[in-house]
Amino acid sequence: MKNYILAIDQGTTSTRAIVxxxxxxxxxxxxxxxxxYFPDDGWVEHDAEEIWQATLSTCRGALSNSHIDxxxxxxxxxxxxxxxxxxxxxxxxxxxxxxxxxxxRRTADACQQFIADGLEPxxxxxxxLLLDPYFSATKIAWLLDNIHGARVKAEAGELAFxxxxxxxxxxxxxxxxxxxxxxxxxxxxxxxxxxxxxxxxLLETFNIPIALLPEVKxxxxxxxxxxxxxxxxxxPIYGVAGDQxxxxxxxxxxxxxxxxxxxxxxxxxxxxxxxxxxxxxxxLLSTVAYRLGGKVTYGLEGSIFVAGAAVQWLRDTVxxxxxxxxxxxxAMTVPDNGGVYLVPAFTGxxxxxxxxxxxxxxxxxxxxxGVAHIVRAALEAVCxxxxxxxxxxxxxxxxxxxxxxxxxxxxTNDWLVQFLADILDVAVERTQLHEISALGVAYxxxxxxxxxxxxxxxxxxxxxxxxxxxKMDAQTRAHLYAGWCEAVQRITTVEQ
Numbered sequence: 439m440k441n442y443i444l445a446i447d448q449g450t451t452s453t454r455a456i457v458x459x460x461x462x463x464x465x466x467x468x469x470x471x472x473x474x475y476f477p478d479d480g481w482v483e484h485d486a487e488e489i490w491q492a493t494l495s496t497c498r499g500a501l502s503n504s505h506i507d508x509x510x511x512x513x514x515x516x517x518x519x520x521x522x523x524x525x526x527x528x529x530x531x532x533x534x535x536x537x538x539x540x541x542x543r544r545t546a547d548a549c550q551q552f553i554a555d556g557l558e559p560x561x562x563x564x565x566x567l568l569l570d571p572y573f574s575a576t577k578i579a580w581l582l583d584n585i586h587g588a589r590v591k592a593e594a595g596e597l598a599f600x601x602x603x604x605x606x607x608x609x610x611x612x613x614x615x616x617x618x619x620x621x622x623x624x625x626x627x628x629x630x631x632x633x634x635x636x637x638x639x640l641l642e643t644f645n646i647p648i649a650l651l652p653e654v655k656x657x658x659x660x661x662x663x664x665x666x667x668x669x670x671x672x673x674p675i676y677g678v679a680g681d682q683x684x685x686x687x688x689x690x691x692x693x694x695x696x697x698x699x700x701x702x703x704x705x706x707x708x709x710x711x712x713x714x715x716x717x718x719x720x721x722l723l724s725t726v727a728y729r730l731g732g733k734v735t736y737g738l739e740g741s742i743f744v745a746g747a748a749v750q751w752l753r754d755t756v757x758x759x760x761x762x763x764x765x766x767x768x769a770m771t772v773p774d775n776g777g778v779y780l781v782p783a784f785t786g787x788x789x790x791x792x793x794x795x796x797x798x799x800x801x802x803x804x805x806x807x808g809v810a811h812i813v814r815a816a817l818e819a820v821c822x823x824x825x826x827x828x829x830x831x832x833x834x835x836x837x838x839x840x841x842x843x844x845x846x847x848x849x850t851n852d853w854l855v856q857f858l859a860d861i862l863d864v865a866v867e868r869t870q871l872h873e874i875s876a877l878g879v880a881y882x883x884x885x886x887x888x889x890x891x892x893x894x895x896x897x898x899x900x901x902x903x904x905x906x907x908x909k910m911d912a913q914t915r916a917h918l919y920a921g922w923c924e925a926v927q928r929i930t931t932v933e934q
Contacts, residue, residue, distance in 0.1 A: 440509075440510055440511060440512035440887070440889075441459060441460045441510070441512065441889055442457055442458065442459055442460075442465070442504075442506050442510050442511050442512060442889075443457070443458045443511065443512060443513055443514070443515060443677075443880040443883050443884050443887070443889060444456075444457055444497060444500065444501070444511050444513075444514045444515070444673065445457075445458060445514070445515045445516075445517065445876040445877070445879050445880040445883070446493055446496075446497060446514065446515070446516045446517065446518075446606065446876075446879075447517045447681070447684075447873060447875050447876035447879075448489060448492075448493060448516070448517070448518045448519060448602050448603075448606065449472070449518075449519055449681065449702060449703065449875075450472070450474070450519045450522075450539065450540070450541070450702070450703040450704075451471065451472055451474070451702075451703055451746075451747075451750070452469055452470060452471050452472050453469070453470050453472055453489060453492035453493055453496055454467060454468065454469035454470075454496055454500075454873065454876065455467060455468055455469075455493070455496035455497040455499065455500035456500055456873065456876045456877075456880070457500050457501065457503075457504040457506055457511075458876075458877065458880040458884075460884075460889050460890075461899060462871075462877060462880070462881070462896075462899040464871065464873075465504040465506065466500050466501070466502075466503035466504020466505070466506065467500050467503065467504075468495070468496040468497075468498075468499025468500045468502075468503060469496060470492040470495060470496055472484060472488065472489065472492065473485065473488065474539070475536060478544070480542070480543030480544065480546070480785055480786070480794075481542055481543070481544050482538075482539040482541040482542045482785065483536040483537060483538060483539060483542070484522065484536060484537040484539055485536055485537070486524045486526070486533040486536065486537045486605060487533065489537070489602065489605070489606075490605070490606070490609050493606055493609075493610075494668060497668075497669065498669065501669065507670065507671070508669040508670050508671035508672075508673050509671050511669075511673050512674075512676075512883070512884065512887035512888070512889050513673065513674050513675065513676035513677065513883040513884065513886060513887040513889075514610075514664065514673050514674070514675045514676065514677070514883060515675075515676065515677035515678070515679075515684075515876075515878075515879030515880050515881075515882055515883035515884075516603050516606055516607070516661075516675065516677070516678045516679075516879055517678075517679060517680070517681045517684035517685075517875040517876055517878060517879040518601060518602035518603040518606070518622070518678075518680060518681060519539070519540060519602055519681060520540060520601060520621075520622060520625045520680035520681060520682065521540035521572055521573050521574050521577075521601065521625050521626070522537050522538065522539050522540050522574075522601060522602050523537060523538045523574045523577035523578055523581065523599070523601065524537045524599070524600055524601070524602065524604075524605045525578065525581050525582075525585075525588065525592075525597055525598070525599050525650070526597065526598055526600075526605065526608070527591075527596065527597060527598075528595070528596055528597060528598050528613070529596070531608065531609060531613055533605075534581065534585050534588055534597065535581055535584075535585055537602070537605075538577040538580070538581065540572055541572075541703075541704075541743055541785045542571060542577065542785075543571045543785055543786055543794050544571065544577075544580060545571040545576035545577060545579075545580055546571050546786075546794040546795060548571075548576050548579070548580070549569045549570055549571055549576055549794070552569045552643075553569050557569065557643060560639070560643075561627060561640065561643070564630045564631070564632070564637055564639070564640060565624070565627055565628075565629065565630065565631060565637075565640070566624070566631050566715060566723055566724025566725055566736075567625070567627055567723055567724075567725070568721065568723070568792055569627075570792055570794060571786075571794055572741065572743075572788070573625060573626060573627040574599075574601065574625065574626040574627060574628070575626055575627035575628050575640070575644040575646065576627075576644065578599055578626075578644070578646050578650070579644050579645055579646060582645075582646070592646075592647045592649065592650050593647045593649065594649075595647075595649040597650055598616055598650060598652070599646075599650040599651060599652070600616070600618060600652055601618060601622045601625070601626070601680075603618055603619065603622050603678050603680075604616065604617065604618045604622070604652045607661050607662060607675060607678070610662075610664045610665065610668060610675060611661075611662040611663060611664060611665065611675070612665040614662055614663075615661055615662030615675075616652045616653065617652050617653050617654075617655050617661050617662070617678075618652040618653075618654055618655070618678070619654065619655055619656065619657045619659070619678040619679055619680075619729070620634060620654055620655070620656065620657065620726045620728075620729040620734065621657060621678075621679045621680040621683040621684075621725070621726050621727070621728060621729070622678070622679070622680045623636075623654045623726075624725050624726040625680060625725065627640065627644065628640045628641060628644065628646065628651070629654070631715065631724065631725070631726055631734075631736070632715065634654070634729070634734065635654075636648060636651055636654070655678070656729045656730055656731065656732065657677060657678060657679045657683070657687075657728045657729055657730060657882050658676065658677055658730055658882045658883070658885045658886045659676070659677075659678075659886065660674065660675075660676065660886070661674075661675035661676065661678060662674070662675055663675070674887070675883075676882070676883035676884075676885075676886035676887050677879045677880070677881070677882030677883030677884070677885070677886060678879065678882070679728060679878060679879055679882060681700070681702075681875040682700060682706040682708055682739065682875075683708070683725075683726070683727055683728055683737070683878075684874075684875040684876075684878035684879045684882070685698055685700045685706075685708075685845055685846075685874045685875045685878055686698050686708050686710065686727055686728070686737065686878065687727075687728055687878035687879075687881055687882060688845070688869075688871075688874035688875060688876075688877035688878030688879075688880075688881065689843045689845065689869065689874055689878075689900070690893075690896060690897040690899075690900040691708075691709075691710045691727075691843065692710065692735075692893050692896075692897060693710060693712075694710050694711055694712035694714075695709065695710065695836070695837060695839065696709070696710045696839070696843075697709045697710075697831075697839045697842055697843070698842070698843040698844070698845065698874075699824060699842055699843070699844050699845075700844070700845050700846040700874070700875070701745050701746060701820065701844065701845070701846035701847065701848035701849050701854075702745065702746050702846040702847055702848070703744075703745065703746050703747045703750075704741065704742050704743050704744060704745050704746075704747065704788070705741075705742035705745035705820055705823060705824060705846075706739060706740070706741050706742070707739065707740045707824060707827045707828065707831075707842075708725075708727065708737045708738070708739045708740075709737060709738045709739075709831055709836060709839075710727055710735060710736075710737055711724075711727075711736045711737055711738050712735060712736065713734070713735070713736065714736060715736050716736070716738045716834060716835075716836075718738060718830070718834050719833070719834060720790050720830035720831075720833045720834050721789055721790040721791075721792055721830070722738050722739060722740050722789055722790065722827070722830050722831065722834060723738070723739045723740070723741065723789065724736060724737075724738060724739075725737050725738075725739050728882075730885070738831060738834065738836065739789075740788070740789040740790065740826070740827030740830060740831070741788040741789050742788050742789070742820070742823045742824070742827070743783075743784075743785050743786065743787070743788045744782040744783070744784050744785065744798075745782075745820045745823070745846075745848060746846070746847055746848050747782070747784065748780070748782040748784075748816045748819060748820070749762055749765050749816060749817070749848070751782070751784065751816075752765065752812075752813060752816055758809050758812060758813060759813060762847075762848075762850075762851070763851075764813075765813050765816070765817060765851065766817075766851045766852070766853045766854070768809065768810040768813040768814065769810065769813055769814040769817050769853050769854075770853055771810045772808075772810045772811055772814060775802075775811055775814050775815050775818055775918070776802070776804070776806060776807055776811040777802040777804070777921065778800065778801070778802045778803060778807050778811040778812060778814075778815045779800070779801050779802055779815055779818075779819070779921055779922055779925035780798070780799075780800050780801075780812060780815035780816045780818075780819050781796075781798055781799050781800075781801070781819065781925050781926055781929050782798050782816065782819055783796040783797055783798045783799070783929060784797070784798045787926070787930065789826070789827055789830065790826055790827065790830045791826075791926065791930055793930050793931055795931045796929050796930050796931055797929065798929070799925070799928065799929045800812060800815065801925045801928060802921070802925070817851070817853070817854050817857065818857060818861075818918075818922075819922075820848065820854065820858075821854070821857050821858045821860075821861045821862070822861065822918075822919060822922040824858060824861075824862065825861050825862055825919060825922075828842075828862055828864070838864070839864060840864070840865065841864065841865045841866070841867050841905075842858075842862065842864050842865070842866050842867065843867045843869065844858070844866055844867065844868055844869070845868075845869050845871075845872050845873075845874035845875075846872060846874075847872060849868050849872060850872060852906075855868060855906050856906050856909070858906070859906040859907060859908045859909075860908050860909055860910035860915065861910070861915060861918065861919065862908070863908045863910075863912075863915065864908065865905055865906065865907050865908070866905070866906045867902050867904075867905050867906075868902070868903045868904050868905075868906070869900070869901065869902060869903060870901035870902065870903045871901075881896050
């Protein structure tokens with residue numbers, strides 16, 4: 439019986455593969471770190487070939503570590519860092535340039551010009567998104583205009599664009615499949631989330647040839663067969679979703695009003711809004727949460743660009759800590775933040791500020807401030823930013839959730855999860871499995887393969903590891919958050 443699913447989770451700082459069984463339990467995994475390149479101020483790139491080799495390596499490693507061979511795998515699911523943009527040659531499969539990562543800010547001026555030209559209302563109405571360098575369209579245009587001969591080749595149909603999922607599907611199927619799913623398509627600024635089609639007006643606006651684009655499929659669908667030589671037998675690719683939508687699915691947020699928040703390199707909070715597209719008045723994003731059987735479930739999302747990346751900065755760049763666990767220990771050594779706030783706008787600010795030119799700052803330092811205060815401020819910043827998003831959702835008419843389901847590498851930090859519950863005044867539920875994006879695409883692939891029968895069956899598999907209740911008094915909460923708001927105000931360049 440083929441009762442196992444191989445999930446690829448290609449993220450911003452690592453590539454991992456996990457084999458799941460029919461109960462949604464991990465039976466083996468492998469992981470490889472991913473190098474990031476910073477060629478200029480605010481620019482972030484990945485080597486797409488490195489991503490591909492890491493994907494092959496980790497998939498083979500996960501199969502070996504789980505003592506499972508390809509003939510026992512019912513299907514592959516792919517979760518990927520969204521918006522990251524790759525253009526490759528259709529004949530050779532070779533990337534034309536390094537991948538431009540979702541965090542990259544090089545097209546900030548182009549976005550500001552589109553806004554000045556009055557195009558944002560049209561773009562927002564069709565895509566649910568804002569005009570920001572975060573999304574793929576201006577990245578595609580930059581590549582076409584800055585790689586010699588690329589635009590001519592693109593218009594001749596010789597090049598292919600994809601987010602990381604599409605590139606991996608192309609390579610896994612030896613160029614037979616050029617597909618993406620509705621969640622990744624919805625993050626490009628080129629996809630009309632109402633019609634569920636690539637939009638001609640948007641393509642014209644950003645000057646992007648339709649010949650570049652992949653076919654858009656449901657999240658649980660047939661994306662092709664892997665080349666037999668990759669894993670010694672062909673495996674069908676049955677599930678694809680952008681990492682945050684995959685996490686929403688893995689958290690079983692299947693009912694309108696359910697909310698999850700993922701804490702990885704960035705932080706992303708996503709609320710299921712059902713069949714309704716919420717037009718946010720508070721600069722949140724309307725997006726596709728998932729699409730099954732042609733039926734779309736929408737979501738309301740807030741994106742924080744720097745969460746775990748701030749801890750990584752503390753460790754690797756300024757060397758205030760030696761590992762992630764030390765951040766938790768240091769935060770606990772001081773009774774409070776001592777008035778210190780760290781605004782981690784290393785690549786601008788995401789929702790609800792959307793300020794691509796903002797840069798990070800540490801404020802409130804005195805002679806009494808020490809390393810522990812700065813480290814604690816970095817952890818607190820993640821929670822304050824989550825409150826920014828939660829408050830924006832409530833202002834858009836959503837009910838404040840009774841619980842928030844959390845996942846991602848940062849939530850192994852008990853201190854952080856408790857502070858999150860305190861500052862939100864919401865019970866925070868931590869899942870048994872932290873790598874929930876991989877589980878989400880395993881569920882999507884398993885639905886197509888028949889390993890999982892229904893959403894109800896998946897919902898019944900969800901497991902909570904612990905629940906953190908708010909303990910902070912209202913006055914302290916208000917005081918701390920007011921300090922955060924003042925700190926952000928000092929570094930923003932966009933009038934709110």
